[in-house]
Amino acid sequence: MPETPTAPAVRPVGSALSAEDGKLVVLARGARGRVGAVEGAAVRDQDGRTYAAASVALPSLTVTALQLAVASAVAAGATRLEAAVVVTEASTVDGAGYAAVRDLAVDAPVHLAAPDGTVLGTVSE
Structure with missing residues (x-):
């Protein structure tokens, strides 16, 4: 079984988010709240299109919200991501979701x- 990647530490936000990134927070909160999920996430692609998702936990399938948001973007034709947001009670971004974002944007x-x-912080590398 492959090892789950770990995300780098989250650093505190130095200033307010841009309006576009603020919209991602709203979308991620909405996705999480609609189904009472553990996490919600949203991403913005190279054309400014946004994709939101909630975490999925089934007996046969577990997908983080960030993985699902990235997968939705790719399925719609996205080739690059500009930004991502994860809404969660956790203190870190999940490694698998972070890796999925990095597949499209370093x-x-x-x-x-x-x-x-x-907003608790940002990971960018």
């Missing part, structure tokens, strides 16, 4: 937000 910020929408 420098896109990945913001971590609490369920109330407070």
